[in-house]
Amino acid sequence: MPRYAYVNGRYLPHDAAGVHIEDRGFQFADGVYEVVTIQGGRLVDEAGHLDRLGRSLGELRLAWPMDRPVLQQVMRQLIRRNRVRDGIIYLQITRGTAARDFRFPEAATPTLVMTTRRMNLDPARQVAAGVDVVTIPDIRWKRRDIKSVALLAQVLGKQQAAEAGAFEAWQIDEEGMVTEGCSSNAWIVTGDGRLVTRDASTMILNGITRQSILRLAAEQGLQFEERAFTVDEARRAREAFLSSATTYVMPVTRIDGRPVADGKPGPLSRKLRESYRSYAVGAGAS
Numbered sequence: 001m002p003r004y005a006y007v008n009g010r011y012l013p014h015d016a017a018g019v020h021i022e023d024r025g026f027q028f029a030d031g032v033y034e035v036v037t038i039q040g041g042r043l044v045d046e047a048g049h050l051d052r053l054g055r056s057l058g059e060l061r062l063a064w065p066m067d068r069p070v071l072q073q074v075m076r077q078l079i080r081r082n083r084v085r086d087g088i089i090y091l092q093i094t095r096g097t098a099a100r101d102f103r104f105p106e107a108a109t110p111t112l113v114m115t116t117r118r119m120n121l122d123p124a125r126q127v128a129a130g131v132d133v134v135t136i137p138d139i140r141w142k143r144r145d146i147k148s149v150a151l152l153a154q155v156l157g158k159q160q161a162a163e164a165g166a167f168e169a170w171q172i173d174e175e176g177m178v179t180e181g182c183s184s185n186a187w188i189v190t191g192d193g194r195l196v197t198r199d200a201s202t203m204i205l206n207g208i209t210r211q212s213i214l215r216l217a218a219e220q221g222l223q224f225e226e227r228a229f230t231v232d233e234a235r236r237a238r239e240a241f242l243s244s245a246t247t248y249v250m251p252v253t254r255i256d257g258r259p260v261a262d263g264k265p266g267p268l269s270r271k272l273r274e275s276y277r278s279y280a281v282g283a284g285a286s
Contacts, residue, residue, distance in 0.1 A: 004081045006074060006114040008065075011081060014115065023111050025094030028102070029150035031111070032056035033092040036075075037245045039121060041085050042285035043075070044245070048208040056147045057093065061104070065093055065112040078114055087118040088246060092149060119246060127273065130253030130265045131167035133242070135231050136160055138171035138179050145202045154182040168242055170234075170255070177228035179203055181242050184250075185210040188229055189239035189268050195224035209243045209276070216275045222268075231255070239266030241273075248280065249273035 005017035024030035034053045037044040050068060057064060064071070075089055092113045098105035140153040157169040161182070168181045178186050179198060185207040187197045195217055200206040217224050234240055240252040240260045249272045251265030 003116075004078060006078050006112070008109075008112055011078065017113070017115075019094075019111055019113065020097040022100060023094055023097050024105075024108070025092065025111060025149055027100055029148060030060070031092060031094030031149045032060060032062065032147050033090065033149050034147060035245050036089050036091070037121065037280065038079060038084050038087050038089060038116070039280045039285050041079065043079075043089070044280045044285045045208045045212055046072070046286050048211060049245075052147060052206070052208060053091065053093075059143070059146045060095075060148070062093060062095055063110050065110040071112075075114065078116055082116045084116045084118055086121050087116060089114060089116045094149070121246065121248070122277070126167070126250065128265070130251035130263075131242075132165065132254040132257070133168045133170050133181065133240075133252050134161050134164045134166045134256055135172050135178075136169045138173050140171070143202055144179070144204055145200075145206060147205060157182040166254075167250075168252075170231075172231060173203065173228075175228075176230050178231060178234060179228075180205065180207075181244075184242040184244040184247060186234075187213075187241050187243065188234050188237035189266060190233075191236075191238055193223065193238065193268070195222055195268070196229055197224070197226060198228050199226035207243060207245075209245050209248065212279065213243055213249065213272060213276060216272065216279060220275070235260065237261070239269050241265075241269040243276075248276050 003014040004011045005014045007017050034049045036049045094111040096108035096111050098108045136157050161169040170181050170186050171179045173179050180186050189195055198204050235255050235258055238261055242250050242252055251269040253260055253263050
């Protein structure tokens with residue numbers, strides 16, 4: 001079956017899609033992106049992702065390439081063309097094509113690229129066993145709240161995790177506190193059952209899945225704190241997990257090769273995963 005990409009107003013065969021060599025996303029990482037989960041053919045947390053896309057665009061003084069309702073129609077058309085039931089749609093917007101100069105071009109049309117990919121959103125083996133994470137220094141720039149396409153630090157971190165046989169790398173700031181994963185938010189459950197994740201600031205990307213999990217936790221009467229925590233606190237936690245648009249809630253059972261608690265996914269992690277999964281296939285999808 002043909003696979004299509006959307007590039008600046010055209011639906012193109014995926015293998016034939018491309019942008020100009022002087023696109024500022026390619027030259028300077030002058031752009032932003034979003035990833036929205038597709039569950040059962042519907043978009044999960046679509047409004048939250050597009051709200052964050054708008055915020056990222058605003059922080060970089062980038063223009064929307066089209067009105068938001070039109071963008072949503074194009075997203076759905078691409079999903080239909082590619083017949084994706086479970087997976088993701090990736091959106092990237094850059095400042096456009098211009099002669100190479102660090103300054104903003106006086107006139108440039110934003111570049112919009114969209115692709116889709118099928119994914120298994122319920123990897124039973126990983127969920128049952130949990131995943132390993134390793135810890136690495138956080139070497140990123142100081143505006144992590146912007147979902148920028150400048151991801152070299154995360155590329156290096158993901159590679160380090162892969163070489164260690166781990167699923168993810170948790171990044172550690174200069175004070176020894178966990179910021180977040182390379183493509184996920186980090187969570188622990190304290191000994192007294194309190195849910196903890198880093199507070200939203202310029203130090204982390206405020207995950208849309210993260211926000212939904214906090215809402216679900218509040219609805220269920222769970223106690224939670226938004227604050228930084230140390231690696232040692234994470235290692236001594238009752239449970240740990242990570243969250244993202246594609247992993248939902250994924251239990252973390254080993255940190256730097258050491259088991260978290262008994263080395264098995266904990267009950268709160270499992271409960272929150274089921275809660276979010278139910279949400280994703282119901283009210284959270286559109």
